[in-house]
Amino acid sequence: MSLANEPSAATIAAFDLRQLPAEFYVDPFPFYRALRDREPVKRLPDGSYLLTRYADCEFVYKHPALFSSDKRREYRPKYGDSPLYEHHTTSLVFNDPPLHTRVRRLINGALTPKAIAEMQPGLEALVDRLLDRMATTPSVDLIEDFAAAIPIEIIGNLLGVPSAEREPLRGWSLAILRALEPVVTPIAAERGNRAVRDFIAYLETLVEARRRKPGDPDRDVLTRLIQGEEQGERLTAPELLHNCIFLLNAGHETTTNLIGNGLVALHRHPEQLERLVADPGLIRSAVEEVLRYESSNQLGNRITTQDVEVGGVAMAAQTQITIAIGAANRDPEKFADPERFDIGRMPNRHLAFGSGIHQCAGMGLARLEGAIAIAKFVERYPRFRLSGEPVRGGRARFRGFLKVPCRVDP
């Protein structure tokens, strides 16, 4: 990206997450760069702050007692008394200890390195099946026919959702996540609320069936969440249902975008694609670079619990903060030549999975999915080419594509 695309000083002075220019959705990075250079702790018109420096973002993540994840204050005016409000304020990611700790422990127990390693053969077989299918119809959509089809199966297995019942999950998930954008239109709120209601109704049946016939708690997250910890407190019914929804959502849109963003980035950087094809052992660092360069989750939020200083700026208690993960991950103070896509980059301590007590509980699984999907795809179709302009999701928080038309002729 040339400096000619750099937003002007006036654009940065007036920058507002609630009124983003169209170019931001296409390419937010020139904005992030200019913000980091000019006003790295940017006060927005609603009194909140936007952080774009790596060190400030990491500081906030690492001090959960100063920067709370509890979203009740922020989401009450945004969602009113609604299913979306109940959902987002009950899931572990938007809570502080002790609820956060209880749910996190239960989820972690089913996402151990051993449990993840056991998923590998099934994951490889699934990816092979999808790649075989493409060979018969070489004009494909990389998102629908590949990237989105993988996490939905994996996370569906994790919660034991029967295969025939997985179809509506992606639509529900997208509707709920869409409502997390900085501005929620009435239609988006309506769709999000309906999705939470439908999702809950579905999960109630699933939970009932699992209570009658429990699965293996070492592998089945739903059984773990139902049974709770030995001698520990159990989750209440709403806590159980909303955290299942969160897990299904967290594990699925972000990973779809990791795979989709990765394949498009490789296509746009043919020398890096060639490098990966020639040396498949680079896949692990390639996945880390995709996570850094095109972070699927671009924004995170916290609220200050007391008066505090961030990056030299004093903030009062109850100040809302947006952590710009995508900006932190291109901070030249942390990454050499940060605008360069380099699949061999080392070290690469990006913040794509956050950091601290809320750091992504599914990152081991996401990394495995990304590595197997991307490695097998480029091995099988090294000359894949895009057959139309990829369509961006048009969101600020979750960065990914809705459609990527592609030809995979041998």
Ligand code: HEM
């Ligand atoms: C590329 C894929 C993924 C990305 C980029 C991603 C990103 C993130 C980020 C940034 C957070 C921290 C949020 C915060 O602190 O405010 C997070 C939390 C979380 N993620 Fe992921 N995630 C991915 C995949 C997954 C998968 C596959 C699962 C489940 C199997 C998952 C489950 C979770 C859970 C449970 C949390 C909440 C952790 C907590 O609050 O303690 N994620 N994720």
